[in-house]
Amino acid sequence: MSYLEAFGQVRKATEGLTAGVVNGHLAIQVDLIDPDAAGICYLEATDGVFHAEPYDYRDRDARFYVRSADLVDILRGKKDYDEALADGTLTVEGSSERAAELKAAIPAAKKPRKASPRKPRAAKGKSK
Numbered sequence: 001m002s003y004l005e006a007f008g009q010v011r012k013a014t015e016g017l018t019a020g021v022v023n024g025h026l027a028i029q030v031d032l033i034d035p036d037a038a039g040i041c042y043l044e045a046t047d048g049v050f051h052a053e054p055y056d057y058r059d060r061d062a063r064f065y066v067r068s069a070d071l072v073d074i075l076r077g078k079k080d081y082d083e084a085l086a087d088g089t090l091t092v093e094g095s096s097e098r099a100a101e102l103k104a105a106i107p108a109a110k111k112p113r114k115a116s117p118r119k120p121r122a123a124k125g126k127s128k
Contacts, residue, residue: 004054006037006068011052013075019045021104028099029057030064030071037068045105062099065091077107 010030022045029042042057043050064071070089073079081103084090092099 001034001037001068003032003037003039006032006034007039007041007052007054009072010041010043010068010075013072014043014050014052016076016107017045017050017102017105018107019050019105020048022101026098026101027057027060028062028064028102029060030066032068032071033065034067034069043102050105060094062092062094062096064099065093075106081106 010032026045027042028044029040032039032041039054040056041052041054042060043052044057045051066074066084066089070079070084074081074084074090079089081090081100085092
């Protein structure tokens, strides 16, 4: 996957974020550390909308180091932000408090449904 393809997935994932829950302006530079798609982009919440652009952000609140697929999973609520920090999937430099505001904008993670045990069906057919 190229950097532009990876960034395209990140940009699409930001569409599901709720910027209205972020206090004021939030800017996070993201260093994508994929071996085949490394590059820099940023996430910004302003005027109630999230933006993702393929540039660096010098006046940022925080900086993330993360693989693109992991970032997409975090932004879509498939991987928990705090778990990603704890297991080293996501590294934050700068204001961790400001970066944590991103959590409020991420859709709630969907927990897998447990399969309910099914009752065996009676066999259909003619009895003799």
